[in-house]
Each structure stands twice: as structure tokens, then as C-alpha cells.
Amino acid sequence: MKTRFALTLMALLPLALVACKAQDGSADTTAPAASTPAATEAAPASTAATPADTATPAPAGNEQATAAPAEEGHQPPVNAQPPSGPAPVEGTDYLVIEGGQPYQQAAGKIEVAEVFGYVCPACFRFQPLIGPWKAGLPSDVQFVYVPAMFGGTWDDYARAFYAAETLGVREKTHEALYNAIHVEQSLKGERGKDSVEDIAKFYAKYGVDPKQFADTMASFGVAAKTNRAKQFATRSKITGTPSLVVNGKYLVKGTSYQDMLRIADHLIARERAAKQ
Numbered sequence: 357m358k359t360r361f362a363l364t365l366m367a368l369l370p371l372a373l374v375a376c377k378a379q380d381g382s383a384d385t386t387a388p389a390a391s392t393p394a395a396t397e398a399a400p401a402s403t404a405a406t407p408a409d410t411a412t413p414a415p416a417g418n419e420q421a422t423a424a425p426a427e428e429g430h431q432p433p434v435n436a437q438p439p440s441g442p443a444p445v446e447g448t449d450y451l452v453i454e455g456g457q458p459y460q461q462a463a464g465k466i467e468v469a470e471v472f473g474y475v476c477p478a479c480f481r482f483q484p485l486i487g488p489w490k491a492g493l494p495s496d497v498q499f500v501y502v503p504a505m506f507g508g509t510w511d512d513y514a515r516a517f518y519a520a521e522t523l524g525v526r527e528k529t530h531e532a533l534y535n536a537i538h539v540e541q542s543l544k545g546e547r548g549k550d551s552v553e554d555i556a557k558f559y560a561k562y563g564v565d566p567k568q569f570a571d572t573m574a575s576f577g578v579a580a581k582t583n584r585a586k587q588f589a590t591r592s593k594i595t596g597t598p599s600l601v602v603n604g605k606y607l608v609k610g611t612s613y614q615d616m617l618r619i620a621d622h623l624i625a626r627e628r629a630a631k632q
Contacts, residue, residue, distance in 0.1 A: 364422065368392065379437075380401050382611070393620060399524065403494055407594050411610070423506075433467060438625070439618065439621035439622045439624075439625050440618060440621070441618050441622075443454070443622055444619045444622050444623065448609065449609055449610060449615075449619045450602075450606045450607060450608050450609055450623060451466045451593065451606070451607040452605065452606060452618055453591070453592050453593060453601070453605055453606065453611065455501060455591065456591060456592055456601070456604040456605050456606075457588075457604040458482060458603055458604035459584075459585075459588045459604070460500060461604075462498045464496065465496060465497065465498040466496055466497045466498070466600070466602070466603050466624050466627045466628060467498050467499075467500060467601075467602070467604065468490075468493070468497060468498070468499050468500070468511050468600060468602055468620060469499075469500045469501075469502050469592075469600070469601045469604075470482075470486060470500075470501055470502065470596050470598055470599070470600055470622065471503075471504050471514065471588075471589050471592070471597055471598065471599040471600075471601065472501060472503060472504060472536060472599075473503065473504045473506065473510050473514075473592050473597050474503070474513040474516075474517070474533050474545065475502075475510060475513060475537060475545035475546045475598050476598070477538060478596075478597060479534070479597050479598045480534045480537070480538045481613070482598045482613050483530075483531060483534055485597070485613050485614065485617065486617070487531070489617050492623075493624075494566075497524065497624055501517070501530070502585050502588055502589065502592065503517045503582070503585055504585075504597050505517070505582055505585055505586040505589065506535055508549075509544075509545065509546055509550065511559075511582070512550065512552065512555065512573075513533075513545075513555070514554075514582050515573040515574075515578050515579075515582055516555050516559070516569075516573060518577075518578045518581040519559075519569055519572040519573040519575075519578055520559060520564075520569075521581075522572050522575075522577060522578065523559075523564055523568070523569065523572060525559060525562045525563070525564055526535045528562060529558075529559060529562050530625060532562075533558065536558055542558070543555070543558060552570050552573055552574075553566070553570065556569040556570045556573075556575075561623055574619055588601075592604070592607060594607070598613075598616075600616055600617075600620050601622070602620055602623040602624060602627065603623075603627050605623075605627075608620050608623070
């Protein structure tokens, strides 16, 4: 499935990146172009969109600017290496989130949260980069996905994300769901209205009872998680997807998908240095 996903994406990448918008018009989720700010801000319709995410991401480049000696009794994080490129500039490469907080802080961890939407073409194009980057993060970094709650179909798929998490199938269905919407088109995404039953049938392919999945989507536990996700996005000043938030403090901007990851690497290193 992953091979098919990657091959199909390569066929799509020469196309111009397309802006995706919440059904209720509450947020404009524009894909980042090579010459404009990344998708955390809405790009003008006339902006030329050149995919900059076709290159293979550098492995594990998310790390400390200067390797400081470990304090006595503390081990350095696994895979921590100096980040590449120049130090990011506030206002250009990232925004400081006043009063920001991590989505789910883990003791001793630096959190990186991606606010995303399954129905968003920009997030679909970002996934082949964010997946390997996430896998190479140092041991002191915790990565979390946070589904955007922009109304309509966005909210249904956010509930599906948390239902899949509750039922233990999120990891093996995350990329497959992008594929079903944007490649196979067995689900409509923003092209139409997928019912809860339609979404549940997709997860049935992965061993989940459709009725149980639909019931879980409507459960109090999932409602609590989606409310928390919406509060996090609001608090973090999210205006579009995909967006990266580092430790609840910094909203990444950048000029391309790869630039977003480079900037996140530097901000992770900054947070690590602040703890020493």
C-alpha cells in the first residue's frame, strides 16, 4: 500500500498545489508554494504554486544546533544532530504563540503537533514527507497528529481519526485513508458528503466492525477529544493545514514543505537547549 501511495503521489506532484477550504468557509487551508509562506497561512489565488516537496527528505534532521555535553546523570537524546540551514527568523519563519500550550505534554518531551485534515490535498502531499521525518525524530521528541475541526466533512473525519485511535487501527489506516480520498476516490472527501456509514465501511477493511466504528465516532470520549483538538487549533492561531506547532510555543511558517521541517528542526533544538 505504501509503495502504491508513493508511486501515485509522484504522478500527481507535477500538478499545481490546490487550495482546500473548509466547507463552512471558516478557514482557508492552502498548500505551501515554493515562493510563498507555508500552508499555515492562506495564499492568494494568483500565487504560483510550485511543489517543493518532491525531493526525498533528509533523515533525522531535527535536532540540536550545538551538541552540548550531557549533564551528569543525563543521557543525550537518541538521533539528536545539529539542524541544517540558517537559524529561523521570528515573523518570517515562525510565529510565537502567546499563551500557547502543547496539545498533550509528555514529561521530558518536546512536542511537535501537525494540525491536518484528511480531506485537504495539501496535507495529502505533505504526508510522504512528514511520515519519514516523524520516524526519525530524536527520543526526546513526541509527535502528535491533531485533526482540524473546520466544520462539515472535516469534523466527520476528525471523529473518524479519534475513533480509529480508540479502536487501535489509526497507525495502519492513516495513509490508507488519504489514499482512499485523494487517489482511489472511493471516499469523496470535499468532493461530496461521505456518510458515517461510508467512513465506517472503509475501516471495516481493517478488521473493525462498522457499527462499532460508527458508535465510537458518536461516543462521548471521541467528542471530548475533538473538542480538545479544536481548542488547541484555536489557541495555536491555526488558519490552515498542514500546520506544525512546536511545544505549543511556535507556529511554523516557511516557504515549502521541506522548509517547514527545517524550521521545526531548529525550534526543536531551541527547546532542547532551553531545558539544559
